[in-house]
Amino acid sequence: MKGERHFGGLISLIITTYNRPDALAAVVDACFTQSDRNFEIIIADDGSGEATGATVATLAARAPLPLRHLWQSDQGFRLAMARNRGIASAAGDYLIMLDGDCVPQQDFIARHRALAQPGFMVTGSRILVDQATTAQVLSGQLVLQALGLAQLLRLRRSGAINKAAQLLIKLPDVGRARRRFSYRRIKGCNMAMWRADLEQVNGFDESFKGWGHEDADIVLRLFNAGILRKDGAFATEVFHLWHREAQRDFAASNKTLVLERQRNGTTQAALGLKNGAR
Known part of the structure; x- marks a missing residue:
């Protein structure tokens, strides 16, 4: 892919998790099979119980690359605090944010590396997996990142996954840059950015309450600081395992805050890397 010349250094993969050790194990196992091995794994844990700790210890014992657990x-x-703690701990200059229920394809790191470019961040893409197929993945009956063409098409035809073309076609780094801020295709479960750019805007904003729009906020504040966004579709897809929707009590108020920041050109997190709780 065009763009591979941009960055050859260590990538820090920050995986956020909360009390879902079976999904986390599936995600990290997929990370162990990456074609590009020049990365570290940081598990940013937002207060999970002992089962997650035990799972991480088992994974760490057989990890083929550096793995750390930040609880x-x-x-x-x-979530914002967990991500900021991951950023502060990262050894890499380029960071990928991945949710602990999003199983990456085997070229996930390589594809993100190929899109890495100074002055840009990348918002990745996801494939939704239905409840029954998720159960197969979590029980070990199905290894998503190892599926072949026929199996992927079968899953798509049955409705087990919501799209397949994005898994089968990989497009080059052409026409991906967005020159204006847009809410479309912002997926906090899969995004990449330069550490220096995150430090410039004080990281993720820990003052957000509850679920909702903290991902749009970081994209907007980076945009306000002059960092453009690339669309990672048809390159960086992950399999997003089924889960019940999170409570959205604060979604409306959080979006109002993002819209206000869009109007006034805010770049800095109110509570972030420089002044958040650690």
Whole structure:
């Protein structure tokens, strides 16, 4: 892919998780099979219980690359803080954010590396997996990242996954840049950015309450700081395992804040890397 010349250094993969050790194991196992091995794994844990700790210890014991577990106490939804702690701990200059229920394809790191370019961040793409197929993955009956063409098409025809073309066609780094801010295709479960750019905007904003729009906020503030976004579709797809929807009590108020920041050109997190709790 065009763009591979941009970055050859260590990538830090920050995987966020909360009390879903079976999904986390499936995700990390897929990370162990990556074609590009020049990366580290940081598990940013938002207060999971002992089962997750035990799972991470088992994974770490057979990890073929560096793996660290950063745990914070469970005081409600504090995703931004978990990510900021991961950023602060990262050894790489380029960071990929991945949710602990999103299984990457085997070329996931390689594809993100190929899109890495100074002055840009990347918002990746996802394939939704239905409840029954997710159960097969979590029981070990199905290894998503190892599926062939016929199996992927069969899953698509049955409705087990919501799209397949994005898994079968890989497009080059052409026409991906967005010159204007847009909410479309912002997926916090799969995004990549330069560490220096995150430090410039004070990282993710820990002042957001509850679930919702903290991913749009980081994209917007980076845009306000002059960092453009690339669309990672048809390159960086992950399999998003089924789960019940999170409570959205604060979604409306969080979006109002993002819209206000769009109007006034805000770049800095109110509570972030420089002044958040650690």
